[in-house]
């Protein structure tokens with residue numbers, strides 16, 4: 001029986017800490033402000049964006065929502081980002097991904113001022129992450145570090161395997177685990193003998209975007225398993241990249257989906273917004 005790592009609870013603790021800090025800022029007349037830009041009306045994106053707005057309201061961060069039509073030109077979007085860069089009342093800028101195909105995500109991300117890059121996606125933020133410890137860190141990997149630390153799971157010297165190498169999760173995750181003195185292996189779709197490698201992990205972090213891909217035979221007895229995936233199964237229920245039912249009995253601790261990594265992503269976004277003010 002694995003211990004459940006309760007992301008909902010830990011994210012609430014973090015938001016409560018931030019709420020206190022925001023209240024103190026308010027006494028000095030400072031109200032942090034996050035601009036959230038959504039292009040198009042993808043229902044999943046709308047759910048995430050609404051969750052972010054709700055979290056802002058809870059913590060005491062003002063949110064400015066920009067809902068743009070699917071067919072907006074790249075230049076119009078860039079103009080909006082530029083104007084938010086210049087706007088001193090805005091501390092953080094988030095452009096919800098994915099963007100429509102006619103817009104180049106990299107160009108948009110590079111246009112966001114690194115000072116307001118609360119997603120931590122700008123090349124300057126990424127460079128700072130790999131060199132040292134300043135700048136904004138991508139919310140999901142930062143949230144996973146908090147989950148581990150606040151659950152009393154030690155990272156130092158542990159064998160950590162990251163499955164997936166995206167710019168948003170896998171790569172920054174590897175960097176953060178390295179910073180915490182883990183021995184890190186990054187695996188991906190071209191990895192040979194994946195099972196052999198994941199079976200050696202003390203801490204297994206899965207972000208591959210394949211529903212319930214990680215079964216019990218990929219996991220070492222007593223491993224800590226972190227599931228970044230988010231899918232819907234045949235019964236339209238949320239599930240992850242890990243086959244929870246199979247893996248849970250083998251793991252010492254595991255994150256559920258929902259209620260694991262997802263809420264932490266939002267808590268860390270709030271933390272980054274406060275950082276933008278700090």
Ligand SMILES: Nc1nc(=O)c2c([nH]1)NC[C@@H]1CN(c3ccc(C(=O)N[C@@H](CCC(=O)O)C(=O)O)cc3)C=[N+]21
Nearest residue numbers: 048051095096097098119258259260261262263265266
């Ligand atoms: N610029 C940008 N920044 C992002 O951070 C970003 C993005 N684009 N695009 C999409 C992904 C996805 N993402 C999630 C955030 C919270 C939950 C979350 O709260 N999940 C809940 C369940 C939510 C539900 O019921 O659907 C949970 O796991 O318990 C999930 C996914 C942020 N993303």
